[in-house]
Amino acid sequence: MTNTVATPAAEAPKGQSTLLLLLLKLRTFIALIAVVVFFSLMAPNFVTVANAVIVSKHVAINAFLAIGMTFVILTGGIDLSVGAIVGLVGMVAGALVLYGIPLEMFGVVIYPNVWEVIGIALLVGTFVGLINGLLITRMQVAPFIATLGMLYVARGTALLMSGGSTFPNLIGKPEFGNQGFPALGSGTILGIPLSIWLLLVVACIAAYVATKTPFGRQIYAVGGNERAATLSGVSVNRVKLAVYMISGFCAAIAGLVVASQLVASHPASGETFEMNAIAAAVLGGTSLSGGRGTIGGTIVGAFVIGVLSDGLVMMGVSEFWQMVIKGVVIVGAVILDQMQRRIARNARLG
Amino acid sequence: MSALERSDAPEIILRAEKMTRVFPGTVALEDVDFDVYERSVNVLIGENGAGKSTLMRILAGVDQATSGRIVMGGEEVRFSSVLDAAKKGIGIVFQELNLCPNLTVTENIFLGRDMTMGGVHIDMPRQRERARELLARLEHDIDPDTLVDDLRIGEQQIVEIAKALADDARVLIMDEPTSALSASEVEVLFRVIAELKKSGVAIIYISHRLEELVRIGDYFTVLRDGHFQASAPKGEATIPWIIRQMLGTSEFAKRQQREVKVGEPVLSVRNLKLPRVGGGYLVDDVGVDFRAGEIVGIYGLLGAGRSELFESLFGLRADARGTVTINGKSIDQLPVSKRIAAGLFLVPEDRQRDGLVQNLTVGKNLSLASLAKVTKLFTVQNGAERKAIDALFRSLRIKAPSPETPITSLSGGNQQKVVIGKSLMTEPRVLLLDEPTRGIDIGAKEEVFRTMRELADQGLAVVFATSDLKEVHAVSDRVLVMSQGRITADLPDHEATDEVIVRASTKGHAAPAHDHPVQDQ
Missing domain, CATH: 3.40.50.300 (P-loop containing nucleotide triphosphate hydrolases)
Known part of the structure; x- marks a missing residue:
C-alpha cells in the first residue's frame, strides 16, 4: 500500500475480536483441558485416581520452582540456579540425616530432628538466593549471568559433598531421634500426598503475596516500569533481593520433596529443572520482560507440562519425540501470547 | 481566570533560597531563588536546559541540592525522597509519564503508599473508593480498575495528577502537564487547577506554551542558563516580556x-x-x-x-x-x-546508543554502514576500506591520532563527526x-x-x-x-x-x- 492513510488493521468486527481475545487469554487453561481430553482418549489408564496422584506429584516439584521463578521473572529477572539448588539442598538434607553435624572440637555429633533438617535446608536455599540477589543488586551483575554462575557453584558444591555419590537410605535412626524424613515425599492426608497439600499452601500464599500485599504490588511495578517504581518510593533493590530469596526458598522446598520421595539424595538431581520452571511460567502467561503474569497461570502451566510429559510416556511416545513436542508447545504458547497482545493493542488503536 | 482574591494577598508557602546544583562538568542551577505563593499558579519558564526541571526535581525530593535551603512555613526542610516530600505536602506530576502500564489506575495511584490492613493486606475496596473520589475531583470518569496501558495519554496524565494529589498535597508541581493533552482535556485541567487553587493548593506550573501560561499564571519566574533571570506578577508578564527574558539577546x-x-x-x-x-x-x-x-x-x-x-x-x-x-x-x-x-540517512539523536559501536575503532565505525561498497567475494577489501576511511577521516578533520583510535577516546564533537562520516560513506x-x-x-x-x-x-x-x-x-x-x-x-x-x-x-x-x-x- 503506497499512498493514502489507511488505519492499521483491526477493522475486523469488534465482537469477533473480543471473543478471540477471551479465548487467547484462557489459552493455557484450554490447553490443559485439551491435553487431558486427548490423553484420556489415547491412553487407557490416564484418567484414574492413581494416575492423577502420580501426575500431580510430578507437577508439584516443577510447580514449586515455577512459583519462585514467576516472582523473579515478574521483576524482569531470571533465576537459572534453581535446579542446582534442588540438588544442593537435597545433599544438605541427606548429609544431616546420615551424618548429623559433627562438632570435632567436642568430639560429638549432633543429629538434628526432621524439623530442624528441613529448617536448615530451607535456610541454605534462601541463602543461595540471597547471594544471587546481592550479586544482581549490589554488584550489578546481569541476572542471567549471576544465576548461571550460581548454577555451577551450587551444583559443584553438591557434588563435592559426597564426591559425586548418592546419600542412600535417608530414614534416620530411632536412637538419634531423626526418623520421619521420607514422610514428606510419601505421606498422605485424606489419601492425597503431602507434597500436593504443601503445593496448595505455597501456591495460596504466593498468590496472596503477589496480588494482595504492597510487596506484591511493588514486584509488578518494578517489572512494569522500574523508573516509575523508584519515583513512587519503591526500593527497587530490596524488591529484587527478596524475589531471588523467595526463588531460592521455593527451590529448597522442591529439593526436600525430591530427596524425600527418593529416600536418597543424589547430587545431580534437579538438572535442567530450571528450564521446566521457566517453561511453566511462560506457558502460564508470564512475560519474560517482566510485569505480566500470575501465580495461578504458572500453576496451570506447570500442569500442562506435567500432563503432557506423563501422558506421552503412557502413550509410549519416545523420549526424543517428547522433547520435540515440548519445545513446540512452549514456543507456540509465546506466539499465542504475542498474538493476544497485538490484537489487544490494535483494538485500542482502532 | 479571575484575578487573585482581593481580600488578602497570598502568602509565600514555600521558598527556595540560593539553590545550587552541580553535576560533574556542569552547573545546572546556580544561586536560584524561587518563591511559591499559596492559592496561586506559580509559573516557571525557561528554555530547554535552563534548569527548571532540575529545580523541580529538588523540590520534589527526587534529587538533592548541592547547596541552598528550602523553607516551608518558616522552617527549613529537607526532602530525602519523593515519598518524604509527599508526606510533607509536595506532590509532583513529571514531564514524562511515570506510570506502570501493567498495573491498574488504583494500583498506580497508591503504589508505594498502599492503604493496608495490618501492613500486609492491601485494602482494595478503600483504595478503589479513594481513587474514584480523586478521579471525580478531577472530573474524570475513569474506571479505577482499568489498566493504565489501556488509557489514552491524556487520561494517563489525569492519573498522574490523581497520584500526586493522593497525599493531600499543599504544593503541586506540574512539569509540562499539557504536552500530551488534547484541547478539551486542557480545559478540564485548567478547571481542576482553578479548583485546587480555591482549596488552598499552591501550584508550580512549567510549560512552554506561552498563551497557556499568561492565561492561568499568577506569578512568573524566568530562569536562563541555570540562573534566576526575572520575576513578575500576573499582568506585568506578557508574552513579549517572557520571550525577551527567556532568550536574552546574546548571539x-x-x-x-x-x-x-x-x-x-x-x-x-x-x-x-x-x-x-x-x-x-x-x-x-x-x-x-x-x-x-x-x-x-x-x-x-x-x-x-x-x-x-x-x-x-x-x-x-x-x-x-x-x-x-x-x-x-x-x-x-x-x-x-x-x-x-x-x-537517505539518519544521524540519530542518541549517538552513544544508536550511532556508534563503542568497542570498534574510529575507522571501523566509519565504514560500518557501507561495507558492501568495499566487499568483493564476501570479503572486506582492506585496501579499499582503508582508502575510503582515510578520505573521510581527513575531509571531516576528525581530531584523533589515526583511524585506529578507539571511538571512546574521542570528544563528543568528534564522535558526532564520526557518526556523520559514517552516513556520508553511504553517499x-x-x-x-x-x-x-x-x-x-x-x-x-x-x-x-x-x-x-x-x-x-x-x-x-x-x-x-x-x-x-x-x-x-x-x-x-x-x-x-x-x-x-x-x-x-x-x-x-x-x-x-x-x-x-x-x-x-x-x-x-x-x-x-x-x-x-x-x-x-
Whole structure:
C-alpha cells in the first residue's frame, strides 16, 4: 500500500475480536483441558485416581520452582540456579540425616530432628538466593549471568559433598531421634500426598503475596516500569533481593520433596529443572520482560507440562519425540501470547 | 481566570533560597531563588536546559541540592525522597509519564503508599473508593480498575495528577502537564487547577506554551542558563516580556553563509501520519519537500514529533503511513537498508546508543554502514576500506591520532563527526540529523555546522532537528516548526524571528501553516 492513510488493521468486527481475545487469554487453561481430553482418549489408564496422584506429584516439584521463578521473572529477572539448588539442598538434607553435624572440637555429633533438617535446608536455599540477589543488586551483575554462575557453584558444591555419590537410605535412626524424613515425599492426608497439600499452601500464599500485599504490588511495578517504581518510593533493590530469596526458598522446598520421595539424595538431581520452571511460567502467561503474569497461570502451566510429559510416556511416545513436542508447545504458547497482545493493542488503536 | 482574591494577598508557602546544583562538568542551577505563593499558579519558564526541571526535581525530593535551603512555613526542610516530600505536602506530576502500564489506575495511584490492613493486606475496596473520589475531583470518569496501558495519554496524565494529589498535597508541581493533552482535556485541567487553587493548593506550573501560561499564571519566574533571570506578577508578564527574558539577546554563533543555489526537491513527503498508541498522532499529516543544497532546521519542543518524523522517514516506524519519495522514486514500505540505498540517512539523536559501536575503532565505525561498497567475494577489501576511511577521516578533520583510535577516546564533537562520516560513506542525497549538537561544546558545534554547510554545498539536502532557537538561526536556510506532530510554520530563515518561531512551536491545534514550502529567494 503506497499512498493514502489507511488505519492499521483491526477493522475486523469488534465482537469477533473480543471473543478471540477471551479465548487467547484462557489459552493455557484450554490447553490443559485439551491435553487431558486427548490423553484420556489415547491412553487407557490416564484418567484414574492413581494416575492423577502420580501426575500431580510430578507437577508439584516443577510447580514449586515455577512459583519462585514467576516472582523473579515478574521483576524482569531470571533465576537459572534453581535446579542446582534442588540438588544442593537435597545433599544438605541427606548429609544431616546420615551424618548429623559433627562438632570435632567436642568430639560429638549432633543429629538434628526432621524439623530442624528441613529448617536448615530451607535456610541454605534462601541463602543461595540471597547471594544471587546481592550479586544482581549490589554488584550489578546481569541476572542471567549471576544465576548461571550460581548454577555451577551450587551444583559443584553438591557434588563435592559426597564426591559425586548418592546419600542412600535417608530414614534416620530411632536412637538419634531423626526418623520421619521420607514422610514428606510419601505421606498422605485424606489419601492425597503431602507434597500436593504443601503445593496448595505455597501456591495460596504466593498468590496472596503477589496480588494482595504492597510487596506484591511493588514486584509488578518494578517489572512494569522500574523508573516509575523508584519515583513512587519503591526500593527497587530490596524488591529484587527478596524475589531471588523467595526463588531460592521455593527451590529448597522442591529439593526436600525430591530427596524425600527418593529416600536418597543424589547430587545431580534437579538438572535442567530450571528450564521446566521457566517453561511453566511462560506457558502460564508470564512475560519474560517482566510485569505480566500470575501465580495461578504458572500453576496451570506447570500442569500442562506435567500432563503432557506423563501422558506421552503412557502413550509410549519416545523420549526424543517428547522433547520435540515440548519445545513446540512452549514456543507456540509465546506466539499465542504475542498474538493476544497485538490484537489487544490494535483494538485500542482502532 | 479571575484575578487573585482581593481580600488578602497570598502568602509565600514555600521558598527556595540560593539553590545550587552541580553535576560533574556542569552547573545546572546556580544561586536560584524561587518563591511559591499559596492559592496561586506559580509559573516557571525557561528554555530547554535552563534548569527548571532540575529545580523541580529538588523540590520534589527526587534529587538533592548541592547547596541552598528550602523553607516551608518558616522552617527549613529537607526532602530525602519523593515519598518524604509527599508526606510533607509536595506532590509532583513529571514531564514524562511515570506510570506502570501493567498495573491498574488504583494500583498506580497508591503504589508505594498502599492503604493496608495490618501492613500486609492491601485494602482494595478503600483504595478503589479513594481513587474514584480523586478521579471525580478531577472530573474524570475513569474506571479505577482499568489498566493504565489501556488509557489514552491524556487520561494517563489525569492519573498522574490523581497520584500526586493522593497525599493531600499543599504544593503541586506540574512539569509540562499539557504536552500530551488534547484541547478539551486542557480545559478540564485548567478547571481542576482553578479548583485546587480555591482549596488552598499552591501550584508550580512549567510549560512552554506561552498563551497557556499568561492565561492561568499568577506569578512568573524566568530562569536562563541555570540562573534566576526575572520575576513578575500576573499582568506585568506578557508574552513579549517572557520571550525577551527567556532568550536574552546574546548571539550564539556566526551564521554559515550559503554558496550554492538551492536545487530541485530531493525528498518529498505527503500525508505522513504516525498513530500514537492510545489515540491521536505522533506525526500528523505532514507534507513537505526538502531540496538539494538546502539546510532545513526543524524546531520544536519536547514531544513535538521531530524524532518521530525522522524515524518514520527512515523506516523505523512500521505504523507510519503516507507517501515518501526520493527523486520521484517511492520509498515508503521499504526497509531501512533499501532506504539507505535510495540515498537517505539518519544521524540519530542518541549517538552513544544508536550511532556508534563503542568497542570498534574510529575507522571501523566509519565504514560500518557501507561495507558492501568495499566487499568483493564476501570479503572486506582492506585496501579499499582503508582508502575510503582515510578520505573521510581527513575531509571531516576528525581530531584523533589515526583511524585506529578507539571511538571512546574521542570528544563528543568528534564522535558526532564520526557518526556523520559514517552516513556520508553511504553517499546519501538526504541527510537527516536529530539534535546533532546534543552534548557537545560550543566550539564543536560550530565545526558540526560547518560540516553540514559543506555537505549542503556539495548538493545534499540537509535536515536537522533542534530544540535550541539559536541553533536554528545559526545554519538553517529554511525553518520548519513542529507542534503536536504537525508542521506549524515553514519559513525562509530571514522571516523566522524568534517570536514567530516560539509562537508556532506552542500552537496547539492550528492547521498546518503551509502545505508547500515557501520559496526561498
